[in-house]
Amino acid sequence: MNIHTYEKVWLVAAMVLIVGFIATITYGSVGLGITMVGDQQPTIEPSEISDDERFGEPRVEHVGENEYEAYVVAQTFAFYPDPIEVPANSEVTFYVTARDVIHSFSVVGTNINTMVIPGEISEMTVEFDEPGEYGIVCNEYCGPGHHNMEGQLHVVPEDEFDMTELSVDADDELELGDEATFNVTVENRLLDDLETTAALEIGDETLEEELTVAGGDLEETTFTVDTNDLGEGEHDWTVTVDDEEESGTLTVVEELETDEETESGNGDDDENDDGETDGGDDDE
Numbered sequence: 001m002n003i004h005t006y007e008k009v010w011l012v013a014a015m016v017l018i019v020g021f022i023a024t025i026t027y028g029s030v031g032l033g034i035t036m037v038g039d040q041q042p043t044i045e046p047s048e049i050s051d052d053e054r055f056g057e058p059r060v061e062h063v064g065e066n067e068y069e070a071y072v073v074a075q076t077f078a079f080y081p082d083p084i085e086v087p088a089n090s091e092v093t094f095y096v097t098a099r100d101v102i103h104s105f106s107v108v109g110t111n112i113n114t115m116v117i118p119g120e121i122s123e124m125t126v127e128f129d130e131p132g133e134y135g136i137v138c139n140e141y142c143g144p145g146h147h148n149m150e151g152q153l154h155v156v157p158e159d160e161f162d163m164t165e166l167s168v169d170a171d172d173e174l175e176l177g178d179e180a181t182f183n184v185t186v187e188n189r190l191l192d193d194l195e196t197t198a199a200l201e202i203g204d205e206t207l208e209e210e211l212t213v214a215g216g217d218l219e220e221t222t223f224t225v226d227t228n229d230l231g232e233g234e235h236d237w238t239v240t241v242d243d244e245e246e247s248g249t250l251t252v253v254e255e256l257e258t259d260e261e262t263e264s265g266n267g268d269d270d271e272n273d274d275g276e277t278d279g280g281d282d283d284e
């Protein structure tokens with residue numbers, strides 16, 4: 001049988017392509033571990049995401065030395081948390097689920113790309129060696145806002161990364177002579193201990209307190225300021241811990257307006273300010 005030369009060339013080329021395709025698919029599934037979404041993770045009821053231990057509060061968690069887990073929720077038309085912040089030189093496992101319809105989680109300029117399906121949890125482990133900022137886009141058509149669905153992934157330098165959260169509980173309004181208290185809570189969500197300084201600035205005063213917050217724990221401290229030192233008026237205050245900052249305003253008045261009649265008996269207060277007596281008259 002005589003086979004034409006061109007016929008032979010095409011036969012061989014077709015065989016090479018077929019073998020090549022099978023080889024790349026095999027390498028992808030065995031070598032690179034590319035799998036279908038949801039193969040490794042249990043399913044999740046989309047209506048129960050808000051109560052879910054992992055996805056109820058989308059966030060990044062520190063789980064080991066240089067190891068992080070990011071719990072991400074995609075919904076029309078945003079990703080949570082946004083931005084996702086992780087340190088450089090880390091290994092991050094993303095767990096992504098959808099609250100409503102099918103989305104995708106694609107980090108532009110990287111090979112991080114997965115479908116996100118309601119009820120399923122997509123898992124990917126990625127190493128970040130260098131700091132950088134990446135856009136996250138949705139590349140599954142998910143509704144009229146699909147083209148606006150985007151997020152940010154920030155890989156920050158290791159020494160700039162922290163997982164410190166600050167909250168301050170402070171008085172809004174006080175009488176002269178009262179003691180103003182600022183209850184400061186510092187939460188350290190890293191596994192390593194955090195040595196830091198909490199600082200309160202109010203008026204000309206700066207108060208500082210050294211704090212050591214154990215990994216995964218929180219520490220409280222209280223600053224007190226004598227309102228006599230501040231004087232009457234509005235005083236802006238700021239509490240800082242590392243890069244975290246919280247601020248507010250404390251108003252100090254000569255006498256607070258109260259609903260109940262109180263015998264304050266402050267005999268040393270000789271000044272008679274007409275404006276302040278109005279409140280007292282209304283109560284009677």
Ligand code: CUA
Binds near residue numbers: 102104139140141147
């Ligand atoms: Cu979400 Cu397109």
